[in-house]
Amino acid sequence: MLTPIIELDQVHFSWDQAQPVLDIPQLKIYPGERIFLHGPSGSGKSSLLNLIGGINTPNQGNVSVLGQKINQQGSAWRDRFRSNHIGLIFQQFNLLPYLSVIENVLLPCRFSAKRRQRAISRYGSLNSAATKLLEQLGIAQSMLNRPVTALSIGQQQRVAAARALIGSPELLIADEPTSALDSDSRNAFLQLLINECDHNETTLIFVSHDNSLQANFSRVISLAQLNQVEVM
Amino acid sequence: MKTLLMLALQSMRNRRLTAIMTILAIAVSVTLLVGVEKLRTGAKVSFSNTISGTDLIVGARSGSVQMLLYSVFRIGNATNNISWQSYQDIAANPKVAWTIPISLGDSHRGYRVLGTNGDYFKHYKYGRQRHLKFEQGHQFTALHDVVLGAEVAQKLGYQLGQQLVIGHGIGNTSFSEHKDQPFKVVGILKPTGTPLDRTLHVSLAAIEAIHVDWQAGAYIAGSGGTVPVEERQLQPKAITAMLVGLKSKMATFKLQRSINNYRGEALQAILPGVALQELWAMISIAEQMLLVISGFVVATGLFGMLTVLLTSLNERRREMAILRAIGARPWQIFLLLVLETGGLTLCGILLSMVMLYGGLGLTLPVIESQFGLFLELDWPSRYELTLLAVVWCSGTLCGLVPGYRAYRNSVSDGMTVRI
Numbered sequence: 001m002l003t004p005i006i007e008l009d010q011v012h013f014s015w016d017q018a019q020p021v022l023d024i025p026q027l028k029i030y031p032g033e034r035i036f037l038h039g040p041s042g043s044g045k046s047s048l049l050n051l052i053g054g055i056n057t058p059n060q061g062n063v064s065v066l067g068q069k070i071n072q073q074g075s076a077w078r079d080r081f082r083s084n085h086i087g088l089i090f091q092q093f094n095l096l097p098y099l100s101v102i103e104n105v106l107l108p109c110r111f112s113a114k115r116r117q118r119a120i121s122r123y124g125s126l127n128s129a130a131t132k133l134l135e136q137l138g139i140a141q142s143m144l145n146r147p148v149t150a151l152s153i154g155q156q157q158r159v160a161a162a163r164a165l166i167g168s169p170e171l172l173i174a175d176e177p178t179s180a181l182d183s184d185s186r187n188a189f190l191q192l193l194i195n196e197c198d199h200n201e202t203t204l205i206f207v208s209h210d211n212s213l214q215a216n217f218s219r220v221i222s223l224a225q226l227n228q229v230e231v232m
Numbered sequence: 233m234k235t236l237l238m239l240a241l242q243s244m245r246n247r248r249l250t251a252i253m254t255i256l257a258i259a260v261s262v263t264l265l266v267g268v269e270k271l272r273t274g275a276k277v278s279f280s281n282t283i284s285g286t287d288l289i290v291g292a293r294s295g296s297v298q299m300l301l302y303s304v305f306r307i308g309n310a311t312n313n314i315s316w317q318s319y320q321d322i323a324a325n326p327k328v329a330w331t332i333p334i335s336l337g338d339s340h341r342g343y344r345v346l347g348t349n350g351d352y353f354k355h356y357k358y359g360r361q362r363h364l365k366f367e368q369g370h371q372f373t374a375l376h377d378v379v380l381g382a383e384v385a386q387k388l389g390y391q392l393g394q395q396l397v398i399g400h401g402i403g404n405t406s407f408s409e410h411k412d413q414p415f416k417v418v419g420i421l422k423p424t425g426t427p428l429d430r431t432l433h434v435s436l437a438a439i440e441a442i443h444v445d446w447q448a449g450a451y452i453a454g455s456g457g458t459v460p461v462e463e464r465q466l467q468p469k470a471i472t473a474m475l476v477g478l479k480s481k482m483a484t485f486k487l488q489r490s491i492n493n494y495r496g497e498a499l500q501a502i503l504p505g506v507a508l509q510e511l512w513a514m515i516s517i518a519e520q521m522l523l524v525i526s527g528f529v530v531a532t533g534l535f536g537m538l539t540v541l542l543t544s545l546n547e548r549r550r551e552m553a554i555l556r557a558i559g560a561r562p563w564q565i566f567l568l569l570v571l572e573t574g575g576l577t578l579c580g581i582l583l584s585m586v587m588l589y590g591g592l593g594l595t596l597p598v599i600e601s602q603f604g605l606f607l608e609l610d611w612p613s614r615y616e617l618t619l620l621a622v623v624w625c626s627g628t629l630c631g632l633v634p635g636y637r638a639y640r641n642s643v644s645d646g647m648t649v650r651i
Contacts, residue, residue, distance in 0.1 A: 053557070055556070075561075075562075076561060079556075079559055079560070079561045079562075080559065082557075082559050083558060083559020083560075084559070088557040088558075090554075090557070093550055094554065095554075096239075096242075096243075096551055096554060096555075097246060097551075098242045098243050098245060098246030099242055103242075107558055108558050108559065110235040110238075111235065111558050111559040111560060112559055163558075
């Protein structure tokens with residue numbers, strides 16, 4: 001039996017005692033899965049992602065990522081674990097405005113030695129890793145040293161995807177990355193993202209409101225059904 | 233760490249206008265601080281350089297500071313004179329190497345006239361044992377010769393050979409002048425940066441000569457007799473003070489004691505160095521205040537930086553969240569801001585050094601000629617370096633405030649980008 005890459009077991013989470021945010025009896029995600037996670041706002045998506053990312057720990061229960069109970073580790077360990085194994089893409093404004101395109105992409109390799117090594121062993125050098133990833137995501141060579149503010153939002157999101165994927169993290173969390181894109185670039189972006197996840201053997205958790213995208217994913221999880229807390 | 237430094241630099245470059253303004257504010261305030269400190273020490277050095285090589289100053293009994301003021305700084309007046317007899321007694325003491333008599337009381341257009349003899353030009357020293365030098369001409373030889381200090385010659389525009397009249401008493405507009413006996417400029421001294429530049433020097437005999445017809449403070453023509461002054465024996469009866477140089481410094485205190493106990497009249501001998509210290513201690517309250525004020529200016533500069541950083545923090549919340557998502561630890565976010573304030577302060581300090589030394593280099597001649605202050609453009613003193621270090625540390629410590637806030641934000645925001 002395959003070990004899940006993410007396993008939540010009897011997880012309770014709240015910011016304060018009076019208002020529970022999450023109550024998830026069980027959630028298992030297996031390596032290579034393409035998860036579409038949806039739920040209305042306020043259903044606890046951010047909290048769930050913060051738990052998986054190791055930013056927060058549950059009040060009760062266990063969160064395991066890659067077979068490790070990360071809630072039992074210290075915050076330093078979790079920060080390091082996140083930078084080694086998890087790539088993230090946000091809804092918008094993913095990039096540091098004062099760095100060039102390629103510097104933004106290389107940033108995770110500066111914080112994680114593990115991802116730096118993987119990128120080098122796979123592509124020979126950091127620069128070729130970044131260039132290759134960007135090329136596969138449709139960012140032309142000529143843009144590499146441009147400031148990121150010169151890019152369109154669609155291009156920015158693709159740069160963010162390259163950054164999340166460099167050094168082949170086991171897990172990619174994309175938090176509504178397409179909501180700022182128009183429908184054409186949305187589909188193009190999604191295809192590129194899924195291709196690259198396949199290519200890097202990365203498990204994808206894709207959070208979105210847009211149910212029309214569901215068809216591209218291997219499993220759809222509704223947080224409203226998963227979470228036992230009544231949404232007020 | 234290297235990454236953080238790179239990020240801090242790049243981030244600052246992105247906000248370069250505010251960064252440059254912050255650096256400028258710090259630089260200007262630090263320039264003021266160190267500049268005040270430099271002027272202060274420069275003034276102190278100039279001040280204590282006014283007289284050197286003189287072991288004792290002897291005058292009528294009064295306060296030591298007062299004696300220093302009238303004999304060296306040409307400020308105020310002597311309470312009493314010392315007799316020519318006492319002068320000769322002290323000069324004849326076997327421990328004494330040289331003496332310089334000083335006779336004050338007259339002036340020329342606000343500048344003091346000092347009666348002395350040739351020993352003055354031979355033995356008077358200032359600064360680091362520097363002798364007086366002539367810019368033009370030579371010392372007085374004839375009865376009505378006058379040697380001008382550099383400033384007197386420059387401000388009043390006197391040339392060699394020009395004639396001038398000495399006023400009786402001190403004050404800018406003297407009502408009674410020694411018009412009957414005009415003096416001829418025979419020498420102009422090089423600038424010394426001391427009150428000497430503002431002095432006219434004549435012989436003791438000349439002082440006697442111009443007072444021949446003066447009785448009880450009033451001029452009565454012919455009252456002094458009809459013998460021409462050139463043919464008279466112009467021996468002074470009294471002088472104002474005398475400077476004494478000893479053969480051996482070891483004898484200083486002994487001679488001082490014996491002069492203080494002199495039986496002929498009430499004399500007092502002071503050590504110029506000690507009196508200078510006393511005088512400086514009185515003035516130093518003002519210069520301390522100056523330093524305190526410039527300290528506050530630096531504090532204002534640092535507060536400015538703090539304000540700018542705290543204001544920018546909200547806009548940079550997203551930046552912090554991105555860094556957190558990539559794996560930056562909260563303390564690294566904290567460090568990022570401390571690095572920034574440390575870097576800004578350091579740049580400000582370096583720029584201030586450029587401004588200070590550049591500015592001093594440009595204005596040094598003006599400061600010298602206008603204020604008689606001789607500043608030396610050497611490396612920052614240990615005290616100045618300490619000041620700079622204190623500024624840098626406080627600047628870096630300022631980073632703790634925005635650093636802590638960013639830390640708190642990044643812990644609570646986590647990977648969620650809030651705007």
